[in-house]
Amino acid sequence: MGWIALRMLTGDRVKFIGLLFGVAFSTLLISQQLTIFVNLIMRGAVAVEEVSTADVWVMDPSSRTVDVFAPMPSTALELVRGVDGVAYASPMLRSSAVVRTPDGDLEGVNIVGVDDSTLIGLPRNMAEGDRRALAEPDSVFIDDTGSRKLFDPDDQIVGTRLELNDQRAVIRGIADAVPTFTSQVILYTRYSNALRYAPGTRNRLSFVLVRSDDDHTPEELVAAIESETGLKARTAEDFASDGLWFIIENTGIPVNFGITVVLGFIVGVAIVGLTFSLFIRDNIKQFGALKAIGVTNRKIRGMVALQAGFVGLVGYGIGIFVAEIFFVSTSGIDTFKGFYMPWQIPLMTAIVTLVMIMLTGFLALRNVLKTEPAEVFR
Numbered sequence: 001m002g003w004i005a006l007r008m009l010t011g012d013r014v015k016f017i018g019l020l021f022g023v024a025f026s027t028l029l030i031s032q033q034l035t036i037f038v039n040l041i042m043r044g045a046v047a048v049e050e051v052s053t054a055d056v057w058v059m060d061p062s063s064r065t066v067d068v069f070a071p072m073p074s075t076a077l078e079l080v081r082g083v084d085g086v087a088y089a090s091p092m093l094r095s096s097a098v099v100r101t102p103d104g105d106l107e108g109v110n111i112v113g114v115d116d117s118t119l120i121g122l123p124r125n126m127a128e129g130d131r132r133a134l135a136e137p138d139s140v141f142i143d144d145t146g147s148r149k150l151f152d153p154d155d156q157i158v159g160t161r162l163e164l165n166d167q168r169a170v171i172r173g174i175a176d177a178v179p180t181f182t183s184q185v186i187l188y189t190r191y192s193n194a195l196r197y198a199p200g201t202r203n204r205l206s207f208v209l210v211r212s213d214d215d216h217t218p219e220e221l222v223a224a225i226e227s228e229t230g231l232k233a234r235t236a237e238d239f240a241s242d243g244l245w246f247i248i249e250n251t252g253i254p255v256n257f258g259i260t261v262v263l264g265f266i267v268g269v270a271i272v273g274l275t276f277s278l279f280i281r282d283n284i285k286q287f288g289a290l291k292a293i294g295v296t297n298r299k300i301r302g303m304v305a306l307q308a309g310f311v312g313l314v315g316y317g318i319g320i321f322v323a324e325i326f327f328v329s330t331s332g333i334d335t336f337k338g339f340y341m342p343w344q345i346p347l348m349t350a351i352v353t354l355v356m357i358m359l360t361g362f363l364a365l366r367n368v369l370k371t372e373p374a375e376v377f378r
Helices: 002-011 013-049 075-081 131-135 144-150 191-197 218-229 236-250 253-282 284-292 297-329 344-370 373-377
Strands: 056-059 086-100 106-114 125-128 139-143 161-164 167-176 185-190 207-212 232-235
Touching: 013 236, 013 253, 013 297, 013 344, 056 218, 056 236, 075 086, 075 207, 075 218, 086 185, 086 191, 106 144, 106 191, 131 139, 131 167, 131 185, 139 144, 144 167, 144 185, 167 185, 167 191, 185 191, 207 218, 218 232, 232 236, 236 253, 253 344, 297 344
Parallel strands: 106 185, 139 167
Antiparallel strands: 056 207, 056 232, 086 106, 086 161, 086 207, 125 167, 139 185, 161 167
16 A cells, blocks of 8 residues: 555656655755754854863853953952962953054954963964964964955965054964854954053953863862852853853844744645645545545555655655755855754754644545545546
8 A cells, every 4th residue: 555655646746846845945944044043053152162271261250251241350360370279270361453454454353362371262273374473473363264354365364464453463373263153353362462452441351261170170160269269250161151042142043043944834834735735635536446445544544644754754855965965065155164963953853844744644634534435436
């Protein structure tokens, strides 16, 4: 009976392709939008995850994320270093600035000042140049995405001089970094240089990056720092999560992408449901003939379930494949740099597709079960 069910399904190629298109389009839309949503939200944690050597971040009690913070006095660094369990503590400065390129263009940038000696706070990898070059006078590194914003593809970037807040800065390297949520150009420099490039209030220290020793866990160190210094401390994992939730709670991204996902489901149900109903209507006499020769309703249910499952499986596979191809083919575009499809998304999409197929299959099955064997003789 299964072979007969598949032959009935593929007999009308136009309707069969329409069924596949409905499932594939719905799968593609849902999986693509969910992937973009997840990766955009995850960019709120990029700045924390780039600093792999620090497992605790210390900040002013009113600070919330790496982009929403209040600066601390420089004495906070020594206070943190004096806490038992701290293997080392390094300063970090984050500030906004305006840079003027050799062409005279102005661009808003983020300055990230990292520890002068250890360079803790730099991205893990360099696209061009050596990390040690940051020790040279007036040196800055630019992130690779930002370099493509400020310069043309044929420009010689390393060695270029910039005017950074009326100060001289020389690009000595290009850091390979995933863009942050704001996607602003990032300039990395030593902490001492950052103080000069980004003048401000008397409190300049943005964060203290801490590594716990072997005798203390990050959670124990967080409690000790907050108790002894009065500052706010977060493990790197928790602070990265703070960045994600800040975007979720303070932007319209979840609502916008949620609407798209719901629309994808509705469109899929509409297309598949309509096409499936037409398929059943056109084959109602065939089902009647099967009943006339003794095929039970149970076997009829199995045939319709097989047809729905086959359409769902093939359509889902096509949709997920096209979605994956999309992200692979756009990996070289700055907008989608670092985007990938977590395994949870195909699983969630499979569940949604299953619900959609069961819903449309149930609606179509009602007409089949109502069919009388006498239909074949009318």
